[in-house]
Each structure stands twice: as structure tokens, then as C-alpha cells.
Amino acid sequence: MKFVFDLDGTICFKGQPVSQHIINALLEITKGGHEVIFASARPIRDMLPVIDQNLHHYKMIGGNGSIISKDGEIIYTEAFSPNLIDDIKKLIEKYNATYLIDGHWDYAYTGPSDHRILQNVDPNKLAHLVNVEELDPVIKILILTSNDFEQLENEISQLEVFVNKHKNEKILDISPKGINKWRALRGLGVQKNDYIAFGNDSNDIPIFENALYSVMIGDHEDLSQYANDQIVNKDGLEDEIIDRIQDLTKQYKIK
Structure with missing residues (x-):
């Protein structure tokens, strides 16, 4: 069976690996024949530092589906x-907005120096901070x-883009x-009802909709409508996540 995991707020917390x-x-579950795929809002560059190096060859979906890594x-x-x-840049200038913009690997940043994001x-200094004009493509x-x-x-939402507002x-x-x-999962050859999904936010709705089984971490009103199961965010959370993973590997056959 394929297991698809979001990262932040799902299997890693407070920015920690x-x-x-x-x-x-x-x-352990991959040794048993199951497959693990990571799917995050982070670009691949920022997924690597929170995932053990022994798993860096696993399939990864970054940027909410805009970038895929394999092997x-x-x-x-x-x-x-x-x-x-160009249209987005005009709106950024019009509303004096600051941003983090990701290219294929490097990035541009104009936000506050103390912003929690x-x-x-790039905590491992794998990329370069550049001017936005140097990013081609922008993902x-x-x-x-x-x-x-x-x-x-409101104005950005009228463009041909998808806008996600993370909870809180x-x-x-x-x-x-x-x-x-x-x-992105389909681009990796994954079919509907061919995987189990773990997530915590609205950007996980598309993978929950098409999963054979889905597990929501914490509580998100929009995502909960698509979840088969929930693990409440409390003491012992990691142990519960591991128990659920192990239970599901026993319940669902390897495909």
C-alpha cells in the first residue's frame, strides 16, 4: 500500500524535523513492502532538512504539487x-506586499527579518537568496x-491561480x-483509492478526496469533511500516529 504524508502539522511539528x-x-513499513510518499506545501529544498537523509530518495511532492522529486x-x-x-507583481507593488517567492531551487524574500516563516x-543553506527577477521559473x-x-x-483570487489560506x-x-x-500524485502514477493519506490542512483536501482511507491530524473544519479518521493533537500524538500507521499496514494489503 502507498502511504502519502503531509509534513508540517502532520508528522513534523513547530518547524522541527x-x-x-x-x-x-x-x-519499517517500507521494509515490509509499503511505499511512503511525502507531499508538502514546502518546496523540495525545504522538505529535505526535516526528513532523514535515509529517506531522501523517497518520492516527494513539494509546493502543493508544483514540484516533484524522485530518487x-x-x-x-x-x-x-x-x-x-507580471500581474501578481503589479498587485504586490499596489498593496505594498512582502513575499517569499520560490523558483526551482533558489528564492526571493522581502518579508520582515523576524517573520516566523x-x-x-532554507535552514541548511542549500539555495541562494536572490532578486525575484532572477527566478525563472516561479513555482x-x-x-x-x-x-x-x-x-x-480578493484581487489575486480573481487571477488564474489557486490561493490557500492556512489555518490561523x-x-x-x-x-x-x-x-x-x-x-502531482497522478503524475507519479498513483491512482484513485490506491493510497492512504495523512494530512492536517485544507491543501490536503485533494489527496483526501481521492484516498482509499484518510487520517486527519488535529482539527480542521474543511478537511474533516473528507477524513475517515482523526488523531487529536495532544500529548502522545506521535505514538498515536505510529500506532495508526502500523494498524493500517495490517488492515490494507500491499499493492
Whole structure:
């Protein structure tokens, strides 16, 4: 069976790497013939530091589906069109917005120097901080601050893009329209009802909709409508996640 895991808030927490306890559980199920795929909002660059090096050859979906890695190599990227980037840049200037913009590997950042998101941006210094004009292609945009966040969100949402607002975060997470984790899974040859999904946020809805079985970590009102199961975020959370993984490997046959 294939197991698809979101990262932040699902199997890694507060910006820290996936614990060795969970890593060991994932290694164990792959030894038993199951497959593990990671699917995150992070670009691949920022997924690697929180995943044990022994798992870096696993299939990874980054940028909410805009970039795919297999056997340690990026094999696919989906970028914004140049015209769309120009339109977004105009809105950024109009509303004096700051951002984190990701290219294939490098990134541009104009946000506050103390913004909490920086703890997750290239912590291993694998990339370069560059001017946005040097990024080609652009695969993902985060709007961090603005002088009129609500109006900026409204105007950006009218473009040919997908906008995700993470729970309890005033950040606009923007991807090319039609890009999501499920589309990337299909690009890896994964079929509907051919996997088990673990996630915690609205950007996991597409993979929950098409999963054979889905497990929500924590509590998210929109995601809960698509979840078959829930693990409450409390003391002993990691042990419960591992127990659920092990139970599901026994319940569902290897495909």
C-alpha cells in the first residue's frame, strides 16, 4: 500500500524535523513492502532538512504539487506563466506586499527579518537568496504582509491561480491554477483509492478526496469533511500516529 504524508502539522511539528521515532516507523513499513510518499506545501529544498537523509530518495511532492522529486532528483516543475507573474507583481507593488517567492531551487524574500516563516526557509543553506527577477521559473508565492491584505487577497483570487489560506495564519499561499497534491500524485502514477493519506490542512483536501482511507491530524473544519479518521493533537500524538500507521499496514494489503 502507498502511504502519502503531509509534513508540517502532520508528522513534523513547530518547524522541527520529523522525529526519529516516526522515521523509524516509516523505514519499517517500507521494509515490509509499503511505499511512503511525502507531499508538502514546502518546496523540495525545504522538505529535505526535516526528513532523514535515509529517506531522501523517497518520492516527494513539494509546493502543493508544483514540484516533484524522485530518487533524489527533481523530475517535474509546474510554473506560473510570465504574464501571470507580471500581474501578481503589479498587485504586490499596489498593496505594498512582502513575499517569499520560490523558483526551482533558489528564492526571493522581502518579508520582515523576524517573520516566523524564516525558520523553515532554507535552514541548511542549500539555495541562494536572490532578486525575484532572477527566478525563472516561479513555482510558488507566499504573500506575508500588505497594507490591505483583504483587498489584495480578493484581487489575486480573481487571477488564474489557486490561493490557500492556512489555518490561523495570515499568509496567502499561491500556486498556479489546477496545481495540487493530487494532480502531482497522478503524475507519479498513483491512482484513485490506491493510497492512504495523512494530512492536517485544507491543501490536503485533494489527496483526501481521492484516498482509499484518510487520517486527519488535529482539527480542521474543511478537511474533516473528507477524513475517515482523526488523531487529536495532544500529548502522545506521535505514538498515536505510529500506532495508526502500523494498524493500517495490517488492515490494507500491499499493492
